[in-house]
Amino acid sequence: MPHADPRLLQRAEMFAGLSPEELDEVMAAGALRRLSPGERIFAQGDAGVTCHSLLEGRVKIVQTLPDGSQSVLRFIGPGEMYGTVAALMGQPFPADALAVTESLEVRWSVPAFRELMRRHPEIGVRSTASAGTRLFDLHNRVSELTSERVEQRIARALLRLARKAGRPVEGGVEIDFPITRQDLAEMTGSTLHTVSRTLAAWDASGITGSARRRIVVRDMPGLEAVAEG
Template identity: 65%
Template sequence: MPLAFDIDLLRRAEMFAGLDSDSLEAVAAAGAVRRLAAGRRVFVQGDAAISCHSLLEGRVKIIQARADGTQAVIRVIGPGEMYGTVAALMNQVFPADAVAVVESVEIWWTLPVFRQLIRRFPEIGLRATAAAGTRLMDLQGRMGEMTGERVEQRIARTLLRLMHKAGRPTDCGIEIDFPITRQDLAEMAGSTLHTVSRTLSAFDQQGVTSSARRKIVVCNPGALTLLAENGAA
């Protein structure tokens, strides 16, 4: 039996925000909705990109293997975001693995079906292109951070991005709403596990954050912003 979902979940997706209800129904009918258990690999780096994906609920992390055998978490996908789609539309291989961080729900389409949707609804293609451009600019900004900022600033800026994207207000502050390890944070900030552990401990002592196993709460967003901007709270 197909997995039922609220069509409004599709409305907030970056590719489909401009479509009316009838168009959204057509897009949903053309795809397949499925639940992803935590840890499930949606696609694998190096495989032919023959499917297009949009997340409805949960979190998916994009993990890229490097030539030296290490790996890096390069992005965390949230509800409404597409993934794998640009590679598919460019007839490329998937540039990274996609792995569900928590139990999630996605909608996906085969590449031929998605191309048909773009021909039928050109707005999808325009929005997909704009989203890809935004990600490229974000990547360029992050590369600039790697070369021009102290590591403490990079870690603070990475935490700020996660807070804005996946923050959930709690009594203690703003909690990043998915399990995140210090190794994950190190990969996203272009740092090492040792440096992230040392820096987070310092942030915790200053009352900027409160971190535990796979959990980070930003207790003082203003102080974290100052650390991201100039390295001092």
């Protein structure tokens, strides 16, 4: 049976500020689940009956489009919620959730999560604010896809990942989980060939350093300049 310190929940914005006793209550209302790389947490179209928070590891959210292509909507890190909006609205999950690395999540049934919001109204308030932030981010992503060159979109995607999940290493900032060129293509509405060609050029010029499933941003100002066009 998995075990986790309830204080890990404080990484999630909606649980920040809760007392240790309240965090114990929130954790006890849910169920812990360990995840292996590649494991599917829920599938696009499944009934939205659970709310999820990541405690450790990385998860990616992938949507299959009507033409059969896939779009990586975002990567989830520790402290982030996922599946919650669809579940609370009684809607099917709009995308797949897949573990990228060994991960640990806590999930709540919708009735259990609604009861937590009733007992602790600040959870509901922060949940609404979090949903608004994601909607704003989605609007920005759509704007990028329709108005920017592909090199700009790839640069912005790498900057977001480096700022959110970067760790200092010799010579730059490494994205701290495995990410493939196909992932980048699906994040940016591009192709594997274009992403590979772009990264090769940036590697040669010293902006990035990439190997199999690993990317280091070596020149952050240079990458920012590409993103700004």
